[in-house]
Structure formats: C-alpha cells, structure tokens
C-alpha cells in the first residue's frame with residue numbers, strides 16, 4: 321500500500337489536535353493530515369454523551385481564546401454545544417480535507433535514516449512525516465474495574481463514555497457504579513425516569529454548588545455584536561479560576577473554607593443525618609477533583625434512588641452483590657468508573673530513536689519536558705502530555721500554550737534547517753524533579769486515592785501552578801534544552 325507523505329501528522333481530532341491544525345494553517349503549513357480513530361471530530365465531546373453531560377468549566381473559558389463562541393446557551397455548556405463548537409471550527413478553518421477518519425494509530429516509528437515518523441493505522445493505511453504531534457486525549461479510554469462476574473451480567477452494561485444513541489432507561493432498574501464527575505451529572509437525569517436507581521459509592525466526593533444558569537438572548541446578541549464584551553467576561557472568569565490555584569498549590573489549609581461551604585451545601589440538600597454522614601468525604605477537599613452540582617444531592621434524597629456504600633463483591637447475571645451478601649437486581653449497569661489515565665499505550669504504539677518504546681520509557685513514570693517532548697523521541701510532540709492537567713481551571717489554556725510552543729519548535733526546525741529536535745535527558749529530568757518537588761506540598765498530595773497518581777503514588781497528571789506560568793515557559797521554543805540534528809548536507 322502506498323505511503324501518504326506529509327510535513328506534519330497530527331493524531332486525534334479533539335480540542336488538542338484541531339487546535340494544532342488551526343495553528344499550523346495560521347503558520348502557513350498546509351501539508352498535514354489529522355488521523356482520527358472515530359468517524360467524527362470532537363474527542364471527549366463526541367464520546368461523552370450521557371444524559372446530563374456538560375462541562376464543569378464555564379463556557380467562556382472553555383473555548384479557544386482566538387475563537388470566542390457567542391452562541392453558548394448556558395454558563396456551563398452541555399456536551400453537544402461543545403461538540404457543535406468544534407465542528408464549527410472545522411468548517412471555519414477548513415480542516416475537513418485534512419481529516420482521515422477511522423485511522424486508529426497502531427504504530428508510529430521514528431526512522432532515523434529517513435528522519436521521518438513512519439505511521440501505520442489499524443485499518444492498514446500508511447503515513448509518513450518528519451513531525452508527529454499526538455493529541456491522544458488524557459481521558460479517552462474508558463476504564464472498567466476488575467470485579468468478579470462482570471462479564472456474566474445478562475442485562476445491558478454501558479460505560480458513561482460510550483452511551484448508546486437513543487438509550488432510554490425509562491422504567492428500568494439501573495445500577496450506577498462510581499460517584500465522580502460523570503455520575504453526579506448522570507444520576508439526577510435518571511432519577512424519576514428509571515424505576516429505581518442504585519448508586520454504588522466507593523468513596524464520597526466533595527460537591528460544591530454549581531453557578532449554572534441559562535444565558536439570556538441579550539447576552540448572546542451582545543457577545544455576537546461586541547466580541548470585546550465576551551473577552552471581558554472570559555478575562556474575569558480566567559482570573560477568578562486562576563486564583564483557585566493558590567489554595568490548591570500553595571495553601572491547602574485554606575481549602576477548609578471550601579470544605580465548610582461543601583458541608584453547608586450537603587446540609588441544605590440532605591435532611592437525613594445518616595445519609596449525610598455517608599456522603600461526607602474523609603479526604604481533604606481538592607485532593608480529588610472538586611465536583612459541582614445543584615441536583616446531585618436532591619436526587620439521592622428521592623425514595624426511588626438508593627445510595628449503596630457497601631463495597632461491591634460481585635456482579636451476577638441479575639444484578640450486583642455487595643460485601644454484606646445483599647443482591648440488588650438491575651436491568652442495566654452504568655459504569656461511571658472513569659478512564660485509564662495511568663494506563664499505558666500498547667507496546668509498539670510509539671517507538672522512538674534506537675527502538676525505544678514509549679511504553680518502556682514510561683515504565684517507571686510518565687514524564688515529559690513541559691508536558692510536550694520526551695527524550696529519545698525526536699520530532700514527537702505531545703498535547704495534553706504528562707503534568708499538563710489542571711485542578712483549577714480550563715485545560716484548554718494548557719493546550720493553547722503547547723500549541724504556541726510546538727508552533728515555535730516547527731519554526732525553529734524550518735529556519736535553522738534542522739532535521740530533528742530531541743529534548744535532552746538532563747533537561748527533562750531537571751524539569752520533572754522540579755515538578756515533583758512542587759507537587760509534594762499540594763492538595764493533590766494530601767493522601768487520597770485519585771486518578772492523578774500512578775501506581776507508585778507519583779502525580780503525573782497535574783501542573784502544579786498558575787496557567788500563566790506554563791504559558792510563559794512555553795512561549796518560545798527553548799532550543800538550548802534540545803539536541804539539534806542538522807539536516808543532511
């Protein structure tokens with residue numbers, strides 16, 4: 321089969337990959353392809369479509385800074401509006417011809433002789449480019465827990481991130497497993513519609529009120545006519561959220577104020593003291609992602625919703641058995657059990673210089689330099705790479721900072737006539753030592769089990785600082801941290 325050759329290959333058509341494509345076009349690079357495993361763009365916002373799915377970051381902040389969206393209908397956008405926004409970006413920036421759907425990355429291998437990444441997709445297509453940019457998404461592979469009997473269940477079993485179109489649970493007995501950000505949005509939508517909802521909670525989460533509301537027509541008209549007004553709204557939201565990094569990173573004790581507010585929220589919405597006690601977390605607020613909801617607790621107070629806090633022992637063909645031997649029947653199991661964040665790519669997916677497999681390079685810990693480049697992997701750039709996640713604001717701010725950095729790296733490659741850039745191991749090690757030092761005193765290290773920590777207890781997900789610091793550090797490509805290979809004469 322022939323090889324499709326390009327100047328740049330992007331993997332993934334979510335916010336990261338599409339943002340990169342827009343940046344390339346802006347920089348005058350038109351020879352690129354975007355490989356997408358699904359048959360539509362949108363990433364997270366294509367896959368997560370369960371009832372109630374919405375963003376818990378305000379709409380004005382959850383869009384590219386260069387492409388404000390005056391059409392948001394709510395302060396916190398529902399999933400389909402975000403997907404529509406991304407589809408609008410594809411049309412506006414004419415990315416359609418660059419998209420290759422059904423192109424799941426099977427293998428990408430650095431060919432040192434040719435100075436190119438040779439890429440094979442699962443459907444057998446071959447691509448090649450000197451530069452590979454991976455926007456694979458931090459939360460793109462659903463996780464199912466290992467629970468005895470899980471495969472024996474006779475009813476329907478769905479994961480929140482793979483909600484079948486048109487699935488209607490009216491009148492069904494539904495078991496929801498997990499009480500994270502997805503479950504708290506889904507359960508209020510099921511309550512009152514399903515015949516019964518049993519919610520299996522392993523650990524309660526802190527929940528704060530969500531300042532959501534419908535945006536008025538006049539606001540949309542204002543933003544459409546004067547984009548400047550929306551920039552002001554975005555700016556205010558940016559600084560309000562940025563301020564939250566202070567307690568999370570520097571002053572975890574201040575989070576007790578938030579804890580008091582969360583306890584008040586719980587008291588206001590749950591009258592039963594026993595239920596309230598089961599919903600009160602032991603760990604400190606901020607250690608896990610703080611959840612926002614106004615309708616989660618009221619749903620749990622309903623007679624047709626049961627909070628089950630006994631551990632799950634096994635799944636049977638009929639339902640769920642807890643550690644006390646009690647079996648609760650269910651027609652449908654809904655797994656709100658999150659994503660394989662710390663799970664690694666299959667062997668052979670990304671293979672760098674001298675046959676180094678990223679899976680092996682990350683055997684001990686997922687590490688990159690500025691969350692973007694990895695020693696041993698020339699001309700590979702990661703979007704949303706290690707330690708670019710946030711607990712306090714919109715991750716798009718991190719993505720955009722990375723777009724600027726990679727854009728500048730490509731300019732450096734071009735202008736200096738280089739064949740490749742590869743981050744020096746010493747630079748990567750020093751950067752990660754700094755990150756781990758800074759993470760040690762933060763809220764995320766206050767002693768809970770969270771998806772931010774790998775099996776060694778190391779936080780490889782979160783950026784421990786303000787987003788403006790990350791933006792400053794990624795504004796220019798710092799060639800001094802890299803091995804620069806000149807092009808062959």
Ligand code: NAP
Nearest residue numbers: 374375376465498499500501502503522523609656657658
């Ligand atoms: P999650 O936060 O990882 O929550 C998974 C839930 O499943 C937790 O409650 C966990 O309990 C539970 N669980 C895992 N294994 C279990 C087992 N064996 N038995 C019982 N319970 C089990 O997943 P998520 O809710 O899908 O959210 C993941 C991330 O996606 C969020 O943190 C957020 O970053 C993002 N998200 C964002 C939004 C948004 O509005 N922007 C919405 C949804 C999701 P433990 O707590 O005990 O581990």
